[in-house]
Amino acid sequence: MIAVICLVPIIQVDNLVKEFHRPKRFDGPLGGLRTLFTRQYISTRAVDGVSFSIDEGELVGYLGANGAGKSTTIKMLSGILVPTDGRVEVNGLIPWERREQNALQIGVVFGQRTQLWWDLPLADSLRLISKLYRMEPARYRRNLAQMTELLGLEPFLSKPVRQLSLGQRMRGDLAAAMLYEPRILYLDEPTVGLDVVAKERTRQFIEKINRETGTTIMLTTHDLADVERLCKRIIFIDRGTVLYDGPVDRLKRRYAPYRMLDVTLASGEDDDLDTDRIQLDVPGAEIVERGDARLVIRFDPEVLPVTDLISAVIATHPVSDISIVEPDLEGVVREIVEAGEVRS
Amino acid sequence: MTIRPNIPAWIELVRAGIRWHYMYRFNVFVGLAMTGITIYLLTVVWQAAYAGQTEIDGVSIDQMLVYLTIANLQLYVLRPEVSGDIQVRIREGQIGFDLSRPVGYPSQLVATAAGDMIGVLPMVLVALPVAFVVGELQPPASAGAGIAYAGSFLLAWIVAVQLNMLIGLVSFWTLEMTGFEMMYRLVGNFATGALIPLWFMPDVLRFAVQLLPFQAIAYVPVSIYVGEPATGAIWSALALQLFWAGALIVIIQWFWRRAFRHTVIQGG
Numbered sequence: 001m002i003a004v005i006c007l008v009p010i011i012q013v014d015n016l017v018k019e020f021h022r023p024k025r026f027d028g029p030l031g032g033l034r035t036l037f038t039r040q041y042i043s044t045r046a047v048d049g050v051s052f053s054i055d056e057g058e059l060v061g062y063l064g065a066n067g068a069g070k071s072t073t074i075k076m077l078s079g080i081l082v083p084t085d086g087r088v089e090v091n092g093l094i095p096w097e098r099r100e101q102n103a104l105q106i107g108v109v110f111g112q113r114t115q116l117w118w119d120l121p122l123a124d125s126l127r128l129i130s131k132l133y134r135m136e137p138a139r140y141r142r143n144l145a146q147m148t149e150l151l152g153l154e155p156f157l158s159k160p161v162r163q164l165s166l167g168q169r170m171r172g173d174l175a176a177a178m179l180y181e182p183r184i185l186y187l188d189e190p191t192v193g194l195d196v197v198a199k200e201r202t203r204q205f206i207e208k209i210n211r212e213t214g215t216t217i218m219l220t221t222h223d224l225a226d227v228e229r230l231c232k233r234i235i236f237i238d239r240g241t242v243l244y245d246g247p248v249d250r251l252k253r254r255y256a257p258y259r260m261l262d263v264t265l266a267s268g269e270d271d272d273l274d275t276d277r278i279q280l281d282v283p284g285a286e287i288v289e290r291g292d293a294r295l296v297i298r299f300d301p302e303v304l305p306v307t308d309l310i311s312a313v314i315a316t317h318p319v320s321d322i323s324i325v326e327p328d329l330e331g332v333v334r335e336i337v338e339a340g341e342v343r344s
Numbered sequence: 345m346t347i348r349p350n351i352p353a354w355i356e357l358v359r360a361g362i363r364w365h366y367m368y369r370f371n372v373f374v375g376l377a378m379t380g381i382t383i384y385l386l387t388v389v390w391q392a393a394y395a396g397q398t399e400i401d402g403v404s405i406d407q408m409l410v411y412l413t414i415a416n417l418q419l420y421v422l423r424p425e426v427s428g429d430i431q432v433r434i435r436e437g438q439i440g441f442d443l444s445r446p447v448g449y450p451s452q453l454v455a456t457a458a459g460d461m462i463g464v465l466p467m468v469l470v471a472l473p474v475a476f477v478v479g480e481l482q483p484p485a486s487a488g489a490g491i492a493y494a495g496s497f498l499l500a501w502i503v504a505v506q507l508n509m510l511i512g513l514v515s516f517w518t519l520e521m522t523g524f525e526m527m528y529r530l531v532g533n534f535a536t537g538a539l540i541p542l543w544f545m546p547d548v549l550r551f552a553v554q555l556l557p558f559q560a561i562a563y564v565p566v567s568i569y570v571g572e573p574a575t576g577a578i579w580s581a582l583a584l585q586l587f588w589a590g591a592l593i594v595i596i597q598w599f600w601r602r603a604f605r606h607t608v609i610q611g612g
Contacts, residue, residue: 020608080443082605103446115441119367120360131356132445 008092009053010184010216011077016086018047018072046072047083048240056183059210059217061231061248063224065337069240070220071110074186077218078108091183104133107177111189114173116161122172123157126179133180140179147175150205167198174205181213188220203229224329236336244342248329254343255335256327260288261297261306263313266320282312353447354455361459372464376471379420384478386412386539403543406480407570413479415538415566417471418497421464422504422561424457427512427525434515443607450509450600457505485571492578496565499585503560506592507532513596516603537563542574557588 024040025031047069054060064070075081077088079095079102088095095102108115116125126147130140148154151171156164164172170190177185187206191199207230210217221227227234227248234251236244244251265275275290280297284304289296299309306324313319336342365372387409394405430453433439442449475481484490511528515521533539535558542550542563553559559574564581567574573581 075440078440078444080440081607099443100446100448103444106444108441108444110440113437113441117360119364124360128356128360131353132350132447134350134353134446 010056010091011052011054011218012087012089013053013073013077014051014087016047016050016073016076016088017045017084018069018076018081019043019045019084045240047076049086050237050240050242052235052242052245054216054218056216057210057214058233059206059219059231061227061234062218062220062237063227063234063333064237066222068237070237071188073237074108074188074218074220078106078186079103104180105183107180107182107185109170109173109177109185109187109190111170111173111187111192114161114169115176116169116172118162119160121158121160122153122164125161125172126176129176129179135180143179143181144175147179150208151175151201166193167195167201170194170198170202174202178209178215182215184216184218185209186218186220189222190219191221191223191226199223199226206230224333228329236333236342238337238340243336251342252327252329252332255332257300257302258298259301259306259327260325261285261299261309261313262323262325263295263297263317263319264321265293265295266318278317280313282309285309285312350447354451357447357452357455358459358462361456362463363459364456365460365463372467375420375423376467376474379416379471380474380478383413383416383475386416387479401543403541403572406482407572408541409480410482411541411566411570412538413475413481414569415536415541415562416479417468417475418500418562418566419533419536419538420471421461421468422501424505424508425460426453426457426505426508427515427528429453429456430509430512431515431521434519439607443604449604450596453509453512454505457508461501484569488578489568489571492582493565493569496568496582496585499582499589500561500565502589503557503585503592506589506596507557507561510592510596510599513599513603516606516608532558535559536561537566541567543572557592560585560588 021041021043023035024038024042026034026038046067050069050073062070062073072081076083077090077095079090079099082096090102091105093102093105115129116122117128120128126144127140130144135143148157151174153171153175156168156172161169161172174190190206191202194202203226206217206219209215210230219226219231232247234244234246234248235242236251275293275295278287278290278295280287280295282304285297285299287295288298297309297313299306310322313322390408390412391405394400394408398405430439433442442452445452472481484493511525514524518524535553535556537553537559542553542559545553564574564585568578568581575581575584
């Protein structure tokens with residue numbers, strides 16, 4: 001085993017700001033004309049002082065509501081937008097100043113669009129990309145074969161991109177972004193609009209790429225199942241500022257410290273099981289729902305280990321089934337977005 | 345550190361440009377028909393203008409008709425779509441991908457435009473008989489004129505692409521530019537000298553047109569072809585084109601750096 005020690009993060013973002021300007025609009029008579037000649041501008045801060053750093057090999061979820069500034073950040077990191085203020089270094093390069101060198105080390109997928117050429121067959125698009133990214137023919141053939149196998153491209157390699165289904169096109173886009181083995185991959189909503197099978201396939205691919213090649217991945221998505229499945233760490237932004245940066249677990253614990261134990265009682269010899277009368281005398285646990293032969297118990301795993309609770313329940317009641325319900329990220333995110341801040 | 349030129353990528357983009365040209369086959373034929381009609385109308389008009397005289401101001405009617413035919417055939421080939429392509433990419437938000445390539449955006453555009461031009465060349469074989477019927481075709485005035493014309497044609501292409509790109513880059517500021525584009529086409533088409541050679545323009549107008557780069561697209565090369573080089577001598581005519589080609593490259597470099605800082609990418 002070789003231990004890789006990263007002293008410098010691969011992505012370093014300090015106080016990043018992006019302001020957009022547009023001419024002020026006027027209403028009323030001659031409003032259109034005034035708009036045409038005005039020198040007054042309205043500026044909006046899409047990104048307002050974002051800082052974070054990402055180490056090599058991390059897979060980070062970059063989350064936030066629509067318009068929070070996620071895509072704008074990604075565009076600045078990939079060097080296609082120049083920020084108004086702040087500093088970014090991606091593997092030692094300032095992306096928008098060394099755009100072409102930076103391009104060689106990053107792969108980009110924007111789920112809403114395609115980087116493939118609409119009129120060319122998928123294979124031709126990939127070939128063109130291999131040339132743009134200075135790939136040796138042998139390396140191109142090897143990687144193409146690998147991508148074809150991993151993503152199952154074979155059936156539609158020779159089809160023009162405009163004839164592909166969304167799922168096929170997305171697989172083509174993932175292949176295009178990873179073909180030249182970039183060290184960093186920016187995925188902006190890679191699962192948007194996909195069916196469950198295609199989503200799962202995409203997730204498997206992302207996981208495999210990150211695990212096996214150590215590619216650093218920044219993932220933007222609205223599907224929190226993507227995040228729960230793939231990311232250990234999330235950065236949550238709202239209105240252009242970072243609200244939370246840390247492990248997914250910690251955020252969940254902070255918001256939903258409780259877990260639920262769902263218990264189905266065995267009827268046994270008692271014909272009528274009156275769940276209303278059941279008392280649970282365990283500190284740190286509380287019955288929150290009583291149903292027909294069913295109890296939902298809320299407990300705090302920090303205070304009461306789940307094994308203790310289960311033993312206590314089994315000791316006093318006949319149980320036929322038991323399951324632990326984890327809090328889901330979706331509820332947490334909804335609460336953050338509605339409150340506009342993260343609880344400390 | 346400057347990045348070394350990526351020649352295989354350019355070759356591949358040229359090849360893609362050639363293929364794209366034939367994706368829009370219908371356009372290829374419409375362009376050909378328009379060229380035929382233009383040559384025919386100009387021939388009729390100029391024959392009427394000469395009113396039976398064989399020569400005006402030292403230019404024979406034959407030279408004149410050959411000039412018009414060659415100039416418009418040439419414009420058929422030198423009609424870069426760079427500006428329109430930039431606008432479409434910006435409007436659809438696809439420009440982000442173009443900018444995230446390890447090849448500079450202007451050089452991507454030039455390579456694709458080269459493919460587009462090479463793609464249209466075989467169509468000249470179809471266009472020549474059409475031009476022969478509706479206009480007048482003759483070989484170059486001399487062997488020297490023929491060779492100089494070949495070089496001049498290449499320079500004309502460079503100027504045409506750069507000018508078109510310059511207009512396209514304006515759309516990094518204003519997203520809607522149909523009107524601007526129409527104005528450019530109107531002024532540009534006239535100032536190339538493909539409708540009226542500069543010889544026959546009134547002094548004031550000729551002076552203005554001579555200050556503009558458009559003449560390098562049609563008037564300069566075609567006047568070499570018919571043996572009446574624009575500036576009096578072939579070498580100085582080529583030098584004029586070379587000047588514009590170089591100047592436009594410098595202007596575009598400067599303009600492009602500013603346009604890039606102004607990028608707004610449409611959509612989330």
